[in-house]
Amino acid sequence: MSDGAAISRRDLLKVGGAAAVGLGVSTSGCLTAVEAPMDVERGNVATQCWIGKQDCSLYAGKAGGRLIKLNGNPQDPRTEGGVCAKGQAQLSQVYEPTRVKRPMKRTNAKGEHGTWTEISWQQALQEIGSDLRAKLADDPRRVIFQTGREKAPVWHAEGFVEAMNRFAGAEEGVRYYTNEGVSSGAVERMNELTFATEGGTESDFEHCEYLIAWGTGLSVSGGAHMCQITWPRQIVRAKEENDMKVVVLDPQRRPGGGDMVDEWLPIKPGTDLAFFNALNHVLLREGYIDHSYLRFSTNAPCLVDPETGHILRWDRAEDPAEEWAWPDGELVYDEDRGRIRPHEQAIKPALRGTYEYEGREVTTAFERYAAHIEQYTPEWAAEITGLEAETIERIAMEWGEHASIGERRQTGSQNVPVRPVATHGFHAGQNTEMGLPTTQAQQHTSMLVGAIDVIGSTRPRRGNLDGPSDARARWRRYAFHPDSIAEQPDGPALEGTAYHPITSDGYSVVPRVLANADEYDLPYDPAEMGMVVQMANPVMSAPQTDAVVEGLSTLGTVVVVDPFLSETADMAADYVLPAATLDKLEGPGPNANWDGNASITSLRNPVMEPLWESKPDPVIYIMLARALGIEAEYAAAVSDGLNLDRFDRLTAEELRGMAPEDLLRTALDRWAETQGEDLEWFTDEGNVKVEEWGEEDPRRYGYLWSDEEHSPYGAKHAFYAETLSRLGDAVRERGVSESEFPFVADYNGFPTWREPTMTQSPEEYGLTLVTYKQAEHQHSRTANNRMLNEIMPGAPIKLNPQTAREHGVKAGDHVVVETHNAVTDETYSVSGRASIVRGLRPDTVAVAHHHGNWNEVAEALDEGPNVNAIIPSGPGYVGIDGGQSFHVKATVRKGEGGEH
């Protein structure tokens, strides 16, 4: 026999002659006859997942014009035909009867559960259009665009925002906020600052032999940019083919690791900085140092003024802010010439040492680091982290040995270092209040051994980046030109001000500032402002729920574009516009379409016509652009986003004259041409374009980004965070103090340990609450999915057996989790069902997010609390970038109570 049959191209077929059969009444007599329509039209539509973040290519099986099953597309190298539970279950979100069916307008006050009246699209667009247009015309800062998971951002997050700004004549007047502040913003900001890249941190699993998996994401999350499938596939292969060792650093032995985990290090929450610093202490002590990388590609050899902490530069140096990639003229001691010279001219920059410069002693940044790291011994870290000193010592030695410092391999015509050790980073770095410095400590573990973007190593960027990114230019401008730090904020994330000169968009900062607009000197009363919320649900996904509701409710006009009545819509929206789910044409996808070895392009083709009166998101924004009267600006912005050449660009006339659905198809057809195809190829034929990265493709290794000998990466890596050090001085000078904002203590050149603010809570709060992602859910987006609810119906309150015993709790007991805000002395509580797991530190309590939503389905079926309700936001629980910590001190007691 032959087993296994690949699904081929779209093949609509008619099953003719098959008998329509019914189930007869059985011997049990309990069956009723059902006509089964076997002769309906069958077919497959090549499409793309909607529910996740990776947009896996799918085949949608149809019968009688209706979706019946989703299968993976074997042509997609990210999945090779696999689909996760969420991907399968999104059928439920196509047919879910609680979908928003028509535009809705609020009839009661915001801040309480909404009451609604259905209105026509025409009325909705007319009212929203005139409202937002007036605000834009006055000052674009009166409009905020909030995104969550980006799908086809060219039509909204990028195109629509850009069009509004063009209309207003402002480069970035409209406040555009992402959800990075609760996702992986801290890691992304630190990668920008250190490496001149963008995105979280990935790993070259094809060659990796040793992985330190930091916190969330070994398999249930899928890494910094991908979904659940790709990383597990690659990790399994790396274990089988490279014998890769997997070390998990996490307070929870969370589901998803399984046999892939070789060693679990159950670290105390919030102490990762101490662990990595101790690891680095051992690496330095034992000489696991890649001198070549550190000397030539980083600022480690640069000489630092002992008084100011500034890197010394010769007087002909260009502006270090402008020269963000390779700031020239930074002085080093050239061991070859025996004198101080600019870095780029030095034959052999000294990594260590103290030298005389203009009559005073100056040291290299790396010498300062050696002195700094001396205090962070494994024994010291053992006290902080709860891990054995011997374990830290051993892991460091294993890491150093596996790094194979000095080894190189020919890749095409390039000779590239081989450092098969990696550590990834995204949400784990965001979890802690000290997200940026903790990420820097983690970066140092790779940097010390030269395991940065070479064969087998850590890749501190989104995978498809093919050269240095100027994302750090803005942060450097604030650091080197403190006068550019704004006195008054332009928006409620306080970006560019002394509060958060570096920002991750303040997902949880925004509501707090809106609620205290005068205190933060916002340029407008929130009642005069408007917000468009695209595929985001901050009320549910940002701590602290009541504060988020209070803040967003102050806004004058809130438009939520969503297939469902999200909690944000329920509490804060004036209008809800019904987006379709899988029943729509949408694309091109977000920039997460790669697997580390290839780029993948596909479209979300409609599995059916949009149900009810919902519409594809791009169509909604085309209509909004018309309603605002910004057709020309939107046509230009979308054309730019789609890279349409001058003969194919969309015109204002087309925007005005064509039916929105036709315009969408026309635009995507022109875009398809830029991909060497036409739209039909994507909708009817292959839909999956795979571009393999060659051996020398710059997307493969950042080491290939430049031919410059002193800078193969095309940018200088900031081993020493001079930017943070300078920014610390600047914000203190502006009066932002540690006493009020604890994160100010974290503006240092090297990662410096301090006790997290939460540890100031009273001793009775002896546990630390940690959260986690369940494999079966996708944040708040799946809370109303009945099928996923069946296989994972809630979020139990997880306790270690010892902790449960000490608190008199047994599995199944109803328990209350109470948390404490160490800054305000407020307490919060939720309740739920206790579950006992052994793979959890005894001094923690773990609750999954995704649950406790209050839509009809979740309220009826879900059995978990909304853990964000008990995580404080505000000072003490946010980092330098306004990123949110998800750690808080807690206690548990048996009984009823709490908000849930």
Next chain:
Amino acid sequence: MTRFGMVIDLERCTGCRACMEADKVENNTPRGVFWMHVFRYEEGQYPDVEQKFLPLPCQHCQDAPCTKVCPTQARFTREEDGIVLTDFDKCIGCNYCWVACPYGVNYLQEHREHGQYLQADDVPEDKSETPPWKNPEMTARYSPDDTPTAGGLQPNGVMGKCTFCVHRRGNGERTACEETCPVDAIHFGDFDDPDSRVNRVLEEKSDRPTFRLMEELGTEPNVIYIGEPPATPEELEELEFGSEAHPIEDKDEFKDPGEAIAAEEDIDHSLGAQ
């Protein structure tokens, strides 16, 4: 001859339950019925805790106890390929197979009228040519004797279990769980064919341990697991919490299907009343 079976690689499994959901969708099983169930459990004590997963379909035993106890011969082994099936025309839902099976893979399927997720009525009238996701192939009759073995729309009051996706067998397709598995941990094929996928995987993994569940009972399961078997009670005897592996989710963490279905009905009725 053909002897269909599965090889499940536990060293690859991440316990993600994609196979569970693929089965639910493919076979349209009622709430609370899991023809494939992934058990997640722990062995050891903190901090030396191992985490294990065990996908559990029907084992399609060569000497299946369930076929011997069925009073109506509804449960039978298909001679042509060894798949153990239920003839839903004959099944009286007596639960004997449930009692006889040592693997706990049989479900008395109730709640047909309600609770198979959404009903056709939930779809707008102008778009309700067929129910939301009822696969027509499920209602066809298959060999032998054109019996309804795939479950159809999952009739009420009968015993259901994994069929190795019998409705897919005619065209050589993979099972739904194999097809969906994100890490290729599930392999389906013919153990009597030396070139089949299951035999190739066993060959490739010949240096890894393998086991069949409760082999000592003589049921001769047609499901082979790659990886270390769950620890025996004797091996776990020393542990403080008794001689059983510790489930990461206990059975009470899954809802009572009846309660869930009633809740879903309430939602849908309230929407209908609007």
